[in-house]
Amino acid sequence: MVATMEKHIFTVTKNAALAPNVYEMQLEGPGCAARVPGQFVNIALDGLYLRRPISVCNYDGRTLTLLYKVVGQGTRQMAALGPGRTLELLTQLGNGFSLDVPGRHMLLVGGGIGTAPLYWLARELKARGREVSVVLGFNTAAEIFYTEAFRPHSDRVLVATMDGTAGTRGFVTDAISRQGLSFDYFYACGPTPMLRAVSQALSQPGQLSLEARMGCGFGICMGCSLPMADGTSKRVCKEGPVFRKEELAW
Numbered sequence: 001m002v003a004t005m006e007k008h009i010f011t012v013t014k015n016a017a018l019a020p021n022v023y024e025m026q027l028e029g030p031g032c033a034a035r036v037p038g039q040f041v042n043i044a045l046d047g048l049y050l051r052r053p054i055s056v057c058n059y060d061g062r063t064l065t066l067l068y069k070v071v072g073q074g075t076r077q078m079a080a081l082g083p084g085r086t087l088e089l090l091t092q093l094g095n096g097f098s099l100d101v102p103g104r105h106m107l108l109v110g111g112g113i114g115t116a117p118l119y120w121l122a123r124e125l126k127a128r129g130r131e132v133s134v135v136l137g138f139n140t141a142a143e144i145f146y147t148e149a150f151r152p153h154s155d156r157v158l159v160a161t162m163d164g165t166a167g168t169r170g171f172v173t174d175a176i177s178r179q180g181l182s183f184d185y186f187y188a189c190g191p192t193p194m195l196r197a198v199s200q201a202l203s204q205p206g207q208l209s210l211e212a213r214m215g216c217g218f219g220i221c222m223g224c225s226l227p228m229a230d231g232t233s234k235r236v237c238k239e240g241p242v243f244r245k246e247e248l249a250w
C-alpha cells in the first residue's frame, strides 16, 4: 500500500499512566493520522534532533491513540504533556498490516509495548467477521495493560507472564502451545527475540511488525535498513515496519 506522509499539529486530549512507565496518550488534529493499522507517527519533541517513532494504537478518523513506554529523554518528555499541549507529527508512515489474508481464525501476538498496534488491528479484523485470538506477554502481573480493551474486539485474550503472576508462566509461545490454540494466520509485534521465537515456533503464515533505530522515518536516510531472506535489504520505515514472515532473515 502507498502511504502519503503528512505533517500535522495534534493536540493532546488525554495522557494517563496505564502501568509503570506505560502511558496512553490521545490526540486530535487536522488531517489523517493513519490509513491502516500498523502504521506509525513520528513525533517532534523540544530540543531533540530526531523525531520519535510511535505506532498508532487506534485511530477513528478523529482521535489518535498512542501507547508508549518511557525509556529515555523523548518519551519522558511525552509523559509530562498535559491536555492542551501540542505535538508536531509526521503521519501515515510505514506500510501497516495487510488485512487481506487467507483463513478465518487470526492470532494476534503482542509483547509488552508491542501490544500497541495490535489493538486497531483486532478491531478491524473483528469488524470483518474474523475469529480473533489475542495472546499478550508481559514480565509480571503489575505490568499488564490493555487486556480488557481487547475483549470487545476478540474472541479470547490470553496472557503470559515471565514470573507466572498472571496467565501462563513463560513466553507467549508457551501460552499458545499450552492452550492448544488453532489458527490460520498470525500477526505479531514485540521485542525482536520474541518475534524470532514466534516466527520459528508457528508453522502458519504471518506478518511481524519490527522496530529499528530511525533517522528520517520516511525512507531517505537508509538508517533503518534490514537484511531480508532474499539477500536484499528493506527499510523498516518505508517497506515496513510490517513484514511477511518469509521475507525476514532471522
Ligand SMILES: Cc1cc2nc3c(=O)[nH]c(=O)nc-3n(C[C@H](O)[C@H](O)[C@H](O)COP(=O)(O)OP(=O)(O)OC[C@H]3O[C@@H](n4cnc5c(N)ncnc54)[C@H](O)[C@@H]3O)c2cc1C
Pocket (backbone or CB within 6 Å): 040, 050, 051, 052, 053, 054, 055, 056, 067, 068, 069, 070, 071, 072, 073, 074, 075, 076, 113, 116, 117, 210, 211, 212, 213, 214, 241
Ligand atoms: C516503527 C516503530 C514503532 C514504535 N512504536 C512504539 C510504540 O507504539 N510505543 C513505544 O513505546 N515505543 C515504540 N517504538 C519505540 C520508540 O520509538 C522508542 O522507544 C523511542 O523512540 C525512545 O525514545 P526516547 O527518547 O525516550 O529514548 P532514547 O533511548 O533516549 O532515544 C534515543 C534514540 O534512539 C531511538 N530509539 C530508542 N529506542 C528505540 C527503539 N526501541 N526503536 C527505535 N528507535 C529507538 C530514539 O528514537 C532516539 O532517536 C517504536 C519504534 C519504531 C521503529
Ligand code: FES
Pocket (backbone or CB within 6 Å): 213, 214, 215, 216, 217, 218, 219, 220, 221, 222, 223, 224, 225, 235, 236, 237, 238
Ligand atoms: S529511518 Fe531513514 S530510511 Fe528509514
